Amino acid sequence: MPIVSTQHMDVAAGSLPTHQLLNVDGKRIPDEELDHYLKDLKEADLADFLRDMVVLRRMDNEATALQRQGQLGLWAPLLGQEAAQIGSVRATEDDDFIFPSYREHGVAWARGVQAEDLLSVWRGAQASGWDPNEVNIACQQIVIGSQALHAAGYGMGIKFDGGEQVSVAYFGDGATSQGDVNEAMVFAASYQAPVLFFCQNNQWAISEPVALQSRTHIADRAHGFGLKTWRVDGNDILAVYAATKAALAHARHGLGPTFIEAVTYRMGSHTTADDPTRYRKAEQLEEWKAKDPIDRLVKYLHEMGADVQSYEQRAQNAADDMAAKLRAAITTMEDPKVEELFSNVYAQPHEPTERAAKNYLDYLADFEGGE
Amino acid sequence: MLKALNKSLHDALSEDEKVILLGEDIGTLGGVFRVTDGLKAEFGEHRVVDTPLAESGIVGTAIGLAYRGYRPVVEIQFDGFTYPAFDQLVSQLAKLHYRSRGRVKMPVTVRIPYGGGIGSPEHHSESPEAYFAHTAGLRVFAPSSVEDAYAMLRQAITCDDPVIFFEPKRRYHEKTEAELGVVQPDASPKAKIIRSGTDVTMVGYGPTTYTLIDAALAAEDEGISLEVIDLRSLDPLDIDTVAQSVQRTGKLVVVHEASRTSGLGAEICAEITERCFDYLEHAPLRVTGFDVPYPPSRLESHHLPDLDRVMHAVDTVMRHHEASEGAAQ
Ligand SMILES: Cc1ncc(C[n+]2csc(CCOP(=O)(O)OP(=O)(O)O)c2C)c(N)n1
Numbered sequence: 001m002p003i004v005s006t007q008h009m010d011v012a013a014g015s016l017p018t019h020q021l022l023n024v025d026g027k028r029i030p031d032e033e034l035d036h037y038l039k040d041l042k043e044a045d046l047a048d049f050l051r052d053m054v055v056l057r058r059m060d061n062e063a064t065a066l067q068r069q070g071q072l073g074l075w076a077p078l079l080g081q082e083a084a085q086i087g088s089v090r091a092t093e094d095d096d097f098i099f100p101s102y103r104e105h106g107v108a109w110a111r112g113v114q115a116e117d118l119l120s121v122w123r124g125a126q127a128s129g130w131d132p133n134e135v136n137i138a139c140q141q142i143v144i145g146s147q148a149l150h151a152a153g154y155g156m157g158i159k160f161d162g163g164e165q166v167s168v169a170y171f172g173d174g175a176t177s178q179g180d181v182n183e184a185m186v187f188a189a190s191y192q193a194p195v196l197f198f199c200q201n202n203q204w205a206i207s208e209p210v211a212l213q214s215r216t217h218i219a220d221r222a223h224g225f226g227l228k229t230w231r232v233d234g235n236d237i238l239a240v241y242a243a244t245k246a247a248l249a250h251a252r253h254g255l256g257p258t259f260i261e262a263v264t265y266r267m268g269s270h271t272t273a274d275d276p277t278r279y280r281k282a283e284q285l286e287e288w289k290a291k292d293p294i295d296r297l298v299k300y301l302h303e304m305g306a307d308v309q310s311y312e313q314r315a316q317n318a319a320d321d322m323a324a325k326l327r328a329a330i331t332t333m334e335d336p337k338v339e340e341l342f343s344n345v346y347a348q349p350h351e352p353t354e355r356a357a358k359n360y361l362d363y364l365a366d367f368e369g370g371e
Numbered sequence: 372m373l374k375a376l377n378k379s380l381h382d383a384l385s386e387d388e389k390v391i392l393l394g395e396d397i398g399t400l401g402g403v404f405r406v407t408d409g410l411k412a413e414f415g416e417h418r419v420v421d422t423p424l425a426e427s428g429i430v431g432t433a434i435g436l437a438y439r440g441y442r443p444v445v446e447i448q449f450d451g452f453t454y455p456a457f458d459q460l461v462s463q464l465a466k467l468h469y470r471s472r473g474r475v476k477m478p479v480t481v482r483i484p485y486g487g488g489i490g491s492p493e494h495h496s497e498s499p500e501a502y503f504a505h506t507a508g509l510r511v512f513a514p515s516s517v518e519d520a521y522a523m524l525r526q527a528i529t530c531d532d533p534v535i536f537f538e539p540k541r542r543y544h545e546k547t548e549a550e551l552g553v554v555q556p557d558a559s560p561k562a563k564i565i566r567s568g569t570d571v572t573m574v575g576y577g578p579t580t581y582t583l584i585d586a587a588l589a590a591e592d593e594g595i596s597l598e599v600i601d602l603r604s605l606d607p608l609d610i611d612t613v614a615q616s617v618q619r620t621g622k623l624v625v626v627h628e629a630s631r632t633s634g635l636g637a638e639i640c641a642e643i644t645e646r647c648f649d650y651l652e653h654a655p656l657r658v659t660g661f662d663v664p665y666p667p668s669r670l671e672s673h674h675l676p677d678l679d680r681v682m683h684a685v686d687t688v689m690r691h692h693e694a695s696e697g698a699a700q
Contacts, residue, residue, distance in 0.1 A: 073492060
């Protein structure tokens with residue numbers, strides 16, 4: 001008997017429904033609970049969604065190519081997760097504070113972070129690509145799940161201050177196995193803090209299928225912590241947007257933390273160092289290509305009778321501009337100065353670090369002088 | 372070295388059915404570094420277990436398996452992800468033999484690819500060895516050569532104490548001509564003099580051993596003879612081998628990638644000062660990583676002790692030596 005079936009979950013009857021507002025053919029499906037949250041969306045917003053997703057996909061392609069050319073040390077592709085990221089972040093307010101993982105490039109970019117600043121971290125030139133206080137996004141997190149606790153703490157702070165904001169934690173399906181994510185849900189629920197836990201279930205944690213992390217739908221688990229929970233089609237930008245709006249409204253009304261499981265798919269490799277052919281079947285990828293989030297929105301725009309060609313052209317132009325600027329910046333980016341090795345270790349003067357820095361710089365100077 | 376580690380695990384799995392491997396991505400994928408490649412296919416998913424993504428869970432369940440008579444070998448995917456398991460390693464694994472007054476054995480091996488120099492992002496280049504050497508109840512091994520990687524992993528797995536096994540990922544692609552499979556059954560490998568010399572005792576382990584060999588070659592050109600010691604085991608430390616060498620050379624330089632303050636270098640220098648005070652011709656020196664969080668990869672060449680910094684230390688202990696000889700004349 002196999003130790004566990006890693007292919008199938010035991011999804012119990014009574015599991016939460018998976019909301020889908022746009023089917024794979026781009027047809028609008030009414031949703032009693034979520035439709036309300038789309039009422040302010042205009043055609044122009046949808047065109048912006050399209051542009052955002054196209055630019056992101058281009059950024060992902062460019063970054064993968066730059067990694068192959070040795071310009072980046074590593075890259076974690078987000079290919080396929082554009083709707084999950086854009087749909088959710090576009091539903092937030094600028095003063096909602098976001099705690100992302102290493103794959104949320106789209107979230108940061110949508111909040112105004114430049115592509116080259118994002119990539120500089122993957123190049124190894126900078127420790128962080130943005131000022132967290134400027135864009136209200138914490139530093140990207142590599143240690144799986146840690147940021148969920150930070151989000152819970154930030155949410156507790158909002159609650160104690162009587163603020164209107166929500167803190168949002170992004171993480172993957174694998175992260176839900178970590179103690180930190182489970183502890184974060186306990187804290188957020190105990191204090192009824194305004195926190196949204198946003199899980200992008202992209203089916204894989206490197207080589208491990210989601211069924212190895214959870215025997216039920218991940219959303220059903222969150223429910224057990226006392227969180228208001230939605231499970232949505234993560235490749236359907238309308239469903240993601242509407243559920244995020246609903247979750248944020250819930251938290252803002254003082255009703256406590258929420259959880260969204262966005263069911264999506266990581267179409268690329270886990271990182272540029274990974275070889276997905278070792279663990280996943282080509283058919284699975286094909287199956288998900290048919291559910292592509294960008295195609296689906298384009299089909300919907302056609303359904304609406306919109307001037308899709310002009311929107312696509314505009315998106316293309318934005319992607320070209322971003323790519324040209326990105327390449328110019330990355331390929332001429334200078335290495336950090338050696339002084340930076342020692343800067344910001346402490347916030348207040350720290351004599352041993354200063355001495356070590358001085359000794360090393362003197363040593364380098366001697367060395368250059370002596371050679 | 373990857374092949375040697377793979378063969379070591381393979382041989383351990385074949386010889387003892389209580390040996391079981393646990394870790395993230397170690398089964399179908401064969402590990403992100405491929406150390407466990409092919410083992411699941413050969414031994415099955417009951418022996419080579421892909422675990423959920425939870426380090427505390429991995430080490431904690433290994434402890435339970437050890438209670439049950441298994442000899443778990445767990446893989447922590449990268450050095451920087453050891454810390455989520457820190458509580459289970461330090462509060463539980465290290466203490467259970469003591470706490471049970473010897474009634475419970477914890478033959479758990481924790482494999483950790485460690486160290487920098489491969490251009491990785493944050494959390495992929497850490498050197499956490501001092502935390503574990505500081506914790507009583509754990510043994511800490513750090514092989515540097517391909518032969519040692521094979522033999523010491525076998526020793527770790529057969530050891531009835533928990534062993535934190537640091538694999539120098541920078542050397543993963545190192546090859547060897549030697550035949551693998553010869554294992555001394557000692558519970559803690561002794562330090563090894565891998566190059567003899569008469570002027571300065573150079574001590575390193577894991578990835579820095581190679582920098583020391585380069586230093587010995589460079590020093591030879593300058594007419595200085597370096598003795599290079601590979602520690603192999605960091606806990607227990609074979610300080611006798613180092614002390615005997617320092618009694619011959621009178622000078623000591625310790626090199627490691629980990630940060631300087633409260634690191635292993637401090638321990639070794641203190642021990643040698645206590646034992647060899649009368650023999651020392653210069654204060655023992657350390658060449659280490661700086662006391663900074665591991666820097667972005669474009670700065671790591673400064674952080675890691677390189678040949679120049681090591682030679683600078685050699686020159687310092689030698690210059691003092693020459694100067695005092697001059698003064699005596
Ligand atoms: C604590 C910790 N353990 C292991 C890793 C190595 N690692 C990086 S990404 C990853 C898989 C994460 O999967 P998931 O949470 O589903 O997010 P995804 O990458 O699919 O977005 C692993 C195991 C890590 N970064 N942190």
